[in-house]
Amino acid sequence: MPSSVPSKIRKKIEWFFHRAEGAFLSDAVLAAEGAHLEPKEARARLADSGEHLQAMDLVGRFEQLERALDGDAEKRRAYVGQYGAAGVQCFRAGTETRIYCLAVETFPRHVNNVYVVLEPGSALMLDCGSDLPSSRRDLALGFAVMRDLFREDVRQEALDWCVISHAHYDHFGGSNAVKRETRAHLAVHELDARVLSCFDERLVVVSKDIDVYLRRAGIADDARAVMLGLYTAHKTLFKPVQVDRVLRDGDQIGPGYRVHHVPGHCPGLICLQVHDVLLTSDHVLARITPHQFPQAITPFAGLEHYFHSLAKIRKLEGINYALGGHEEPIWDLRARIDAMANFHRQRLARVLEVCDAPRTVLGVAEALFGHQEGYGFLLAIEEAGAHVEYLHDLGKLRIANLDEVATSRDPVIEYVAR
Template identity: 25%
Template sequence: MTEIARSLPGQQPTGRLPADGGAGAPPPAELSYPIPETPDFARTLAIAPGILWLRMPLPRNLALDHINLWLIEESDGWTVVDTGIGTAETREVWEQVFAGPMGGRPIRRLLATHYHPDHMGSAGWLCDRFGITLDATLTDWLLARSLSLTSDADYVRGALPFYRSAGADDGLLGMVAQAGNPYAKSVGQVPLQVRRLQHGQTLTLGGRAWHVIVGEGHAPELATLWCPAEKLLISADQILPKISPNISVWSSEPEADNLALYLASMSRFQALPPDTLVLPSHGRPFIGLHRRLEALAGHHRDRLDQTLAACERPATAADLVKVLFRRPLDRHTVFFALGEALAHLNHLWAGGQLVRETDASGVTRFRRA
């Protein structure tokens, strides 16, 4: 176990992703949860006429044990939003859903909100099974295609200097070299074709109009879906009720200011009505959208203050992890923590509040301007 991947005293490594995937969850705002029940895996619960909530299990090495998928009844079958991770276990659950809640009726349309494996991992299998084309944003589909086709060797060749620059020690760098490309191991074949989703587009799903609102930061071009008739927002991972979406910087774009993108795109949801029922990918459907938006913005303001204070002396991203995280980190979670630390450092650097210097060994340190 490496230095920054050690548990805090008296605690054991969880082997799971931190609940928020990032630098601590903000305190839950005053939200209401109007649906008291939670469906069992492979079972559904009606959210509105013809709109079903399906919970799909996730692998045990992840902090979150489920992803919420959404089934919308059509006259000749179903529209499905998101797919579950690309594993045999997920396919077994889908077989139960096909025979059970879906009543043997086919999937006619499949939407993936973004490229992450729990959302797009089974897309290729579902598209092949039902002879359909995937709906997704072009950026996230292209990224999924690229990552799924990247060899272990090429992934490691890009990742090692990135994590070395972040201040990772030899133990973490060894993990990167050994693990190879983690994305390709969590998805099946990404579909070869896509039907593009764009911000502002209107779709007809289940006889209702749904408007695409694109969020950024958590993923490059994440598609959420707003149904005015039912006051429903399928928010995917962009807005979650009790945990903060992971906002990270990754090796493919090391100077990205993804936090700026996230905060800016959240303004697109401010005009939605206060009684909107938010359907998140993790956790329970809730009312209190605007309170949640403010809580998430406040969370990142607090983290930026902590980051700036920590950089009174030169600090690497690995140094900042120890400041921002007060929970166990293991060999899986530490990479999300590093990515989140870099997101906050890059945001302050882009805004001129930090300067950065890279030494002869390739390690980058940030300090207050």
């Protein structure tokens, strides 16, 4: 989709498609799991969105949807085979493996891709959403769609494995429900296992570390309090959960799916190789570059680890395409990795430019991203901080107010290009 189309518009149009496709479902499923879809209303909203459909190159999809809704079973099968339905799409890996992508609203207007990987004798789910009401709703709908439209004999409670790609709440928040309501064994990389099993400890310690970092970045006391409140929102609902298996780089899980450890965006982030398809989670995404934050807050984060992890995945052989934790499929994985690495190099160059005079991390964030509010403010500080940290570690930035830092108990640090 063209980058000129605002993200909010893209998400709204995709949501209209998912809702309109609810008309393909049986009356029983639509009443039980899909009552919120209201397909007729969504179809009308799409019909009134001609300008946006054209800008997003979705006119052809809409016309095919119209023909499928008004046509016979063959037209419906063709549409569902190409685009999926109601937020569920089927992909193929190897000879017998089906990978179902379930679009799950984990936070308001924030959609994750949860993957259900099926082959004879195996049912594995990658990630489990946030456990917020919208997340539970969309997971239940996704499994119902797999049974109703794709004729899969699969139920959430009968999964063999739930693999957590990394310990960010939109990906693992539903693991309490997984342990409580299903027979699935829970697996996560060893660097993120403690987040799940000692979550109350993790939340306290990381909140303290973030507070220290924000203070040094130049954030005032009242703003820090607001940002920390946003960071902990919803997370206090999570209870520590026992992990059944810790994963390491090169491990295999299920019927031979290989684990690739890719720290950077998160310490324990993994990609899962399912035969000739790579599930990249938040390591590589189709349109945006995944959020980066400083290693000063969490070890094994930071741009140095991220660049190494990108190079590692770029070298993989035998991958036909990739499926990310958000957004669309990635048909040319290496080209997308090159584009993301180049994006960060350009951002690093921009940070050097704005640090021609002493700047705090807050000042760098404002220069890069302009005025931000709410959670976006915290994300901007962390993203700017990751780039400042990388340049400082390379010796391309130095601390401009070193005497003040040496004598102050709670210093605000300023950086300047060498």
